[in-house]
Amino acid sequence: MNKIGVIGAGSMAEAIVSGLIKGKLMAPDQIIISNRSNSERLFELETAYGVKVTHDKKEVIEQSSIILLAMKPKDVEAGINSIKDYVTNQLIISVLAGVSIATISQIFEKDLPVVRAMPNTSASIGKSATAIAANNKVTADNLQACKTLFEAIGSCTVVKEAQLDAVTGLSGSGPAYLYYFVESLEKAAEEVGLEGQIARELILQTIAGAAEMLTTSGKHASVLRKEVTSPNGTTEAGLTMLKDKNFEEAVISCVKRATERSEELKEMFAKTVINTTK
Numbered sequence: 145m146n147k148i149g150v151i152g153a154g155s156m157a158e159a160i161v162s163g164l165i166k167g168k169l170m171a172p173d174q175i176i177i178s179n180r181s182n183s184e185r186l187f188e189l190e191t192a193y194g195v196k197v198t199h200d201k202k203e204v205i206e207q208s209s210i211i212l213l214a215m216k217p218k219d220v221e222a223g224i225n226s227i228k229d230y231v232t233n234q235l236i237i238s239v240l241a242g243v244s245i246a247t248i249s250q251i252f253e254k255d256l257p258v259v260r261a262m263p264n265t266s267a268s269i270g271k272s273a274t275a276i277a278a279n280n281k282v283t284a285d286n287l288q289a290c291k292t293l294f295e296a297i298g299s300c301t302v303v304k305e306a307q308l309d310a311v312t313g314l315s316g317s318g319p320a321y322l323y324y325f326v327e328s329l330e331k332a333a334e335e336v337g338l339e340g341q342i343a344r345e346l347i348l349q350t351i352a353g354a355a356e357m358l359t360t361s362g363k364h365a366s367v368l369r370k371e372v373t374s375p376n377g378t379t380e381a382g383l384t385m386l387k388d389k390n391f392e393e394a395v396i397s398c399v400k401r402a403t404e405r406s407e408e409l410k411e412m413f414a415k416t417v418i419n420t421t422k
Contacts, residue, residue, distance in 0.1 A: 146174070148293075149208030149234075151201075151223050152215035153179040153186055156239055159268035160212065163297030165193055167270055170296075172196075178204045180219070180226075205230035210289070213238040213248070217409060221417060224251040235286050237261055237293075241312050242409025245279045245305060247417050257281040259290045262308055262316045263297065272298030273315040277305035309410065313403030321398060326351070 148170065150157050157177065164170045172194035178201055179186060186197035198204060205211065205227050215223040217240045228251070236258045238248055245258045259282055263274040274294040278287055287302070294300035303311060326347055333343030357368055373379045386392075 146209040147207050148175055148210045148212055149204040150175065150177040150212045150214055151179070151204070151227060152213065152219075153177055153182065153189055153197075154214065154216065155265060156263070156267075157212070157214035158189060158192075159265045159272070160214070160239070160263065160297060161189065161193055161195060163267040163270050163272065164293070165195075167296035169293065176204050176207055179215070180222070201227045202230045205234065208234060210235045210237060210293075213240055215240070217241055217243050217413065220248070220413060221251055224248065228252045228254070231256065233257075235259065235282070235289065237290060239263060241316060242309070242406045243413050244410050245277070247410075247414045249279070250417050255281060257283065257286050259286070260305060260308055261290070261294060262311045263294060264316055264319050266319055267297040270297055273318070274298060274300045275303045275308060275311040275315070276300060277303055277308055309406040310399075310403050312406040313399045313401075316406075317402045321395075322351070 148164075150161065161175055161177070164175065165172060173196065175193075175195040177186060177189055177195055177197050178199060181199070183199070186199075189195060190197045211227070211231065211234050213220070213223065213236065220240055220243050231252065231254065233256070236248065236252070236256050238245075238258065239261050240248075241262065243260075245260055248258050248260075249256065257279065259276050259278045261274055261276045263272040266272045267274075272294070274297070276287075276290055276294065278290070282290075291300045291302070329347045330340070330343055333347070334340070338346075354368075357363075358365060361368065363371075369383075373383060
């Protein structure tokens with residue numbers, strides 16, 4: 145893989161860059177990062193990872209065979225407009241939630257190979273669950289390069305673009321749901337008399353162990369749950385409270401609403417582009 149140009153310097157851009165370097169898929173000198181105007185942020189990334197940074201968009205594009213769009217979704221039009229005159233036939237990879245391939249292509253005003261990807265911030269430790277979708281300009285080699293890139297930071301699954309809103313609602317936002325769950329467990333631990341550090345260690349190991357069981361046992365989550373739930377025991381008592389509080393319905397509603405929001409953002413960005421290009 146040649147050089148990759150990253151447009152945007154936020155947390156997702158850093159997570160991907162960190163994962164690529166830690167996974168040894170790319171050397172720091174193969175990555176060049178630019179943002180709109182925040183020189184301090186670029187300096188932070190240069191210092192932390194040894195990558196090249198610049199505000200010169202032409203330099204970024206001309207040196208890169210892959211362009212990663214990682215700005216905030218609301219800045220997609222301005223970000224693409226700042227580079228589109230320099231783009232020729234580079235592979236475009238977007239990690240912008242809710243921004244469709246059609247919208248990206250319309251802003252570029254070019255028929256380019258475009259891949260939409262939905263990783264999550266666990267990319268920074270090589271544990272992202274990423275889904276990707278591609279347009280018909282993406283070759284088999286392009287798609288494989290993209291898969292290789294995201295497999296360096298976790299797992300990578302190819303889906304239809306229509307499924308990416310659901311992916312966004314599930315795994316894209318998923319880490320935040322789990323962090324919120326851990327926050328709730330920590331508060332519960334405090335209320336039942338466990339010190340913070342002890343509770344944290346127990347919670348984290350419990351989650352890690354449960355995830356490993358799901359990964360290695362081959363058993364469905366419902367089977368594993370039943371195996372640790374003795375009749376009239378403590379686990380059953382706790383699960384009964386979750387059911388009484390409509391835990392399952394809350395989780396389903398959470399994912400559905402996040403999916404709907406991704407769809408809403410996609411429509412909003414599409415309308416914005418249509419209005420500005422009339």
